[in-house]
Amino acid sequence: MKYELVAGFETHIELSTKTKIFCGCTTQFGGEPNTHCCPVCIGLPGTLPKLNREVVRYAIKAGLAVHGEIAEIAKMDRKNYCYPDLAKAYQISQLYAPLIIGGYVELSNGRKIRLHHIHIEEDAGKLIHKHGDTYVDYNRGGVPLIEIVSEPDIRSIDEAKEYVERLQQVMRYIGVSDCKMQEGSMRCDVNISVRPEGSEKLGTRTEIKNMNSINNIAKAMEYEFERQTDLIESGGKVVQETLRYDDASGTTSSMRSKEDAHDYRYFRDPDLVTINISREEVEEIRASLPELPAEKFKRYTEELGIPEKDAQLLTKYRKISEFFDEACEGVKSAKSVSNFIIGQIFRRTETEADKEQFDVAVKPKQLNELVKLLDSGKIRNNLAKSTLEKMLDSGKGALDFISEADMGGVDDNALLELCKAAVESNPKAVEDFKNGKEKALKALVGNVMKNSRGKADAVAAEAKIKELIG
Amino acid sequence: MVTREDVENIALLSKLFVPEEELDGLTKSMQEIIDFADAINNAPADGEGFDNINNLSNVYREDEVVPSYDCKEILCNAPEQAEDHFLVRNRE
Numbered sequence: 001m002k003y004e005l006v007a008g009f010e011t012h013i014e015l016s017t018k019t020k021i022f023c024g025c026t027t028q029f030g031g032e033p034n035t036h037c038c039p040v041c042i043g044l045p046g047t048l049p050k051l052n053r054e055v056v057r058y059a060i061k062a063g064l065a066v067h068g069e070i071a072e073i074a075k076m077d078r079k080n081y082c083y084p085d086l087a088k089a090y091q092i093s094q095l096y097a098p099l100i101i102g103g104y105v106e107l108s109n110g111r112k113i114r115l116h117h118i119h120i121e122e123d124a125g126k127l128i129h130k131h132g133d134t135y136v137d138y139n140r141g142g143v144p145l146i147e148i149v150s151e152p153d154i155r156s157i158d159e160a161k162e163y164v165e166r167l168q169q170v171m172r173y174i175g176v177s178d179c180k181m182q183e184g185s186m187r188c189d190v191n192i193s194v195r196p197e198g199s200e201k202l203g204t205r206t207e208i209k210n211m212n213s214i215n216n217i218a219k220a221m222e223y224e225f226e227r228q229t230d231l232i233e234s235g236g237k238v239v240q241e242t243l244r245y246d247d248a249s250g251t252t253s254s255m256r257s258k259e260d261a262h263d264y265r266y267f268r269d270p271d272l273v274t275i276n277i278s279r280e281e282v283e284e285i286r287a288s289l290p291e292l293p294a295e296k297f298k299r300y301t302e303e304l305g306i307p308e309k310d311a312q313l314l315t316k317y318r319k320i321s322e323f324f325d326e327a328c329e330g331v332k333s334a335k336s337v338s339n340f341i342i343g344q345i346f347r348r349t350e351t352e353a354d355k356e357q358f359d360v361a362v363k364p365k366q367l368n369e370l371v372k373l374l375d376s377g378k379i380r381n382n383l384a385k386s387t388l389e390k391m392l393d394s395g396k397g398a399l400d401f402i403s404e405a406d407m408g409g410v411d412d413n414a415l416l417e418l419c420k421a422a423v424e425s426n427p428k429a430v431e432d433f434k435n436g437k438e439k440a441l442k443a444l445v446g447n448v449m450k451n452s453r454g455k456a457d458a459v460a461a462e463a464k465i466k467e468l469i470g
Numbered sequence: 471m472v473t474r475e476d477v478e479n480i481a482l483l484s485k486l487f488v489p490e491e492e493l494d495g496l497t498k499s500m501q502e503i504i505d506f507a508d509a510i511n512n513a514p515a516d517g518e519g520f521d522n523i524n525n526l527s528n529v530y531r532e533d534e535v536v537p538s539y540d541c542k543e544i545l546c547n548a549p550e551q552a553e554d555h556f557l558v559r560n561r562e
Contacts, residue, residue, distance in 0.1 A: 017533050024536030033554045034541045042544060054533035084558045128555070135555035138544070273526040 002197040003229045006205075007160055007190055007221065008152035011167060012145050013177045014123060014185040015058045021122050021144035022049030022092065029183055033137040041122075041142035043088030049271055051076070055144040056275060058176040059099050059120045060285050062146055065170050065292055068103030068118060070282045076272040079264045084136050085124035093121035093147075095266045099275070105150075105166050106294060108312075113163050114151040121145050140184075146176075152191065152202060157218050157225075164188060164214055169293050172356075173318045181212050188212075192221060193238065194228045203228070204238040208245050208252055220245035224252055296321050304334040313342055319358035326364035332375040336384075340367060344388045361395040362388070370398040383454035415448075415456055419464040422447040430469050441465065472501045 020027055023040035040047045060070050075097040078090040098119035104112040125141035127134050148167065154160050168179040168186060179186040188211045193203035208224060211217045223245075228238050243252040291299075293315045300311040315321050320341065327337045345362070349355050370391070374384045379402060387401045394400070422444045423430055432440035441462060448461040477496050481488045488496065541554050550557040 019531075019533050019535050022531075024531065024534060025538045026535050032541065034544045034556070036538050037541075037544045038536075038539050044547075050529060050531045052533050053530035056530070084556070132560045133552075134558040134560070135552065136558060137555055273524075273529050274522050276527045 001233075003194045003225075003232070004197045004199075005154075005156060005192065005194055005221070005225050006152050006202060007154040007192045009148070009150045009154065009160070009163060010189040010191070011148040011150075011164070012123075012187045012189075013062070013148065013167075013171055013179060015055055015144040015146060016175070016177050016185075017052055017054045017058060017144055019052055019054075020142035021052050021055050021120070022142055025142065027143045029185070031139050033135075034139065036139040037141070042138050043086070049092065049269075051272060051275070052144065055120055056099070056277075057285060058144075059118065059146050060277065060282060061174050061289065062148075062171060062176050063100030063103060063118050064282070064286050064289060065174050066103040066105055066115060066118075066148070066167075068100040068115060070277055071097060071099055071101055072277055072279075073097060074099040074275040074277065076269045076275075077266045078269045079121075079266055081262055081264060083124075084134055085127050085141070087125070087138065087141065091122060091124065092269055092272070093266075094119035096268070099277075105163055105170075107159055107162050107166065109159075111153070111155075111159065113153045113159070116149045116151055118146050118148050121147060152193070152205075157221050160190070160221055161214055161218055164217060166293075169316065173293055174289060181214070184212060186212075188217060190217060190221060190224075192224050192228070194225060194232065203232075204240050206238065206241055206243050206252075208243045209255065211245060216245060216247055219247075219250055220252060223250060227252070290318070293318075293321070300324075300334075300338075304328070304338075306334060306338050310338050310342055313346075314338060317356045317358060320355060323358055323360075323364045323367075327367040327371065329368060331368060331371045333371065336371050336374055336381075337367065340371070340384075340388055344385065344392060348392055360392065362391045366391060366397045373398060373402065380455055380457060382449060382458070386454065414452075415460060415464060418448045418451055418456060419444075419461055419468055421451065423465060423468050433469060472497055472504060476500070 014027075017027060019025060020036075020041055023038050025036045025038050025041055028036065040049055063070055074094065076092050077095045079093045079095070080090045082089045098117045100118035102117070103115040105115070106112050121144075123140050123143040123145050125136055125138040127136055129135075150163070154163060164186075168181075171177045171179050171186075177185055181187070190208045190211060191205045192208065193205035195201060195203040206224060206228070208220050211220060224243070231238055239257060241257040242255045244255050245252050296315045297308075297311050300306040300314060301308055306314065313320075314324050324337060324341055327341070328334045331337060345360055346355070349358060349360060367388070370384055370388060373379045374381065379387075383402065387398055390396070390401045391398060426444055426447060429440040429443045433444070444465050445458055445462050448456050448465070449458060474493050474497050477488065477493055477500060480500075545551045545554070545556065548556045550559065
């Protein structure tokens with residue numbers, strides 16, 4: 001029998017506000033242990049948490065970016081559990097009235113992964129286990145998080161990977177989080193089950209906790225899918241439990257089963273008052289959102305005629321798409337701008353980190369000038385390419401490398417003369433071409449390009465030469 | 471029913487020392503507290519507005535950093551500490 005994978009995600013994302021969710025301590029990553037703390041975030045008795053306004057705004061932004069509905073009334077709840085990563089023995093979170101309801105993330109195959117809700121909560125401290133004891137650092141305790149809870153709509157590992165990438169991309173675009181999985185500012189819990197293909201009924205699920213890289217998510221899901229399928233095939237039953245994934249062995253192991261699952265005894269936090277979100281505020285935040293990657297992708301492919309594959313590269317990071325947009329202003333051929341970015345410029349921003357920074361020597365305006373010269377027919381593509389290389393080396397503008405004499409192109413008469421000259425001075429190439437060596441033609445065209453200093457139209461030159469010797 | 475053992479247990483969890491002669495009195499007091507909570511639980515409160523009787527909403531802080539405490543101050547009440555961390559001993 002063939003089995004289908006069913007998965008849902010709970011994704012924790014640290015918001016990049018300056019201060020923690022309930023106190024004024026910094027949210028900076030790292031720092032000496034227990035130096036970003038105060039009585040509120042280490043949970044001393046008698047302290048009063050006060051909600052950071054910016055956390056609410058960031059969460060609303062995040063909610064709007066994934067098409068969620070912003071609640072009119074939201075409340076904070078206490079989730080009780082006793083573990084040293086939380087000094088208070090409860091985490092302030094939202095259960096009964098979360099800030100954002102619903103929403104979805106659309107994948108490239110057109111499927112929409114529905115979201116159940118998004119809530120805000122505080123992060124826990126960091127535990128270091130050594131010498132058999134536990135060392136606690138509360139610097140991260142109280143850093144604001146949003147938790148994005150999806151419906152079990154994911155049907156493959158590729159969809160899972162894309163879902164996480166899309167969230168990462170959109171949250172970075174709107175600037176609410178840097179979503180660095182390696183630093184823990186984005187972490188996923190994966191709920192996964194299997195069922196016979198075609199079945200509508202959900203199977204018993206397991207939950208893999210705290211995945212901190214897309215690679216590990218894929219590997220853990222693959223392992224868990226195989227494990228559950230094998231178990232069912234051999235007549236066994238999947239047990240609902242919480243698992244941890246071990247990177248070294250590539251396997252999952254049980255943390256706790258349903259029987260000893262926590263009862264968190266959630267209740268309304270009496271220290272924190274009701275959050276009322278006015279519709280005016282929501283609209284104000286909506287208006288402040290930048291154009292989102294999905295919208296950009298649509299515009300690039302549908303209005304500018306950029307191929308989908310290229311549009312994906314251009315929209316992957318906000319800085320690249322902004323560079324592209326600025327360089328496109330008033331140009332006829334957005335495709336040329338795109339080709340220069342994906343060709344010449346990407347060769348100099350090789351790593352993903354470089355692409356995300358997109359700190360290149362040529363400014364968008366300078367690329368814009370170059371493409372306009374190309375648009376107007378004043379220079380040819382070859383010259384534009386070599387000029388761009390020089391611009392990238394030096395940071396100077398196009399006109400520093402292209403003289404008046406270079407511009408103006410080559411008219412038909414001049415082209416004919418150049419082609420004649422090429423044919424006359426390269427009898428061997430002409431001979432080779434006549435004997436069926438197509439490649440020899442390239443040498444002749446190359447000669448024309450060289451003698452015209454790149455100004456000639458290579459396609460027209462090729463046609464002309466064929467005419468002359470054909 | 472609150473028992474003497476419950477009180478002993480809660481005292482242990484709260485890291486409080488309760489002398490033997492106070493146990494009976496505390497057991498009675500704790501029972502009264504539970505009864506009081508039960509009475510409140512039984513009061514009709516299905517209507518609106520019971521979770522926000524002072525009608526406060528949107529009490530916010532601005533996102534401005536204030537200096538944190540010195541690590542020594544943060545750790546000064548810790549039962550045990552090591553290398554600027556709170557130390558939790560493994561009981562085994």
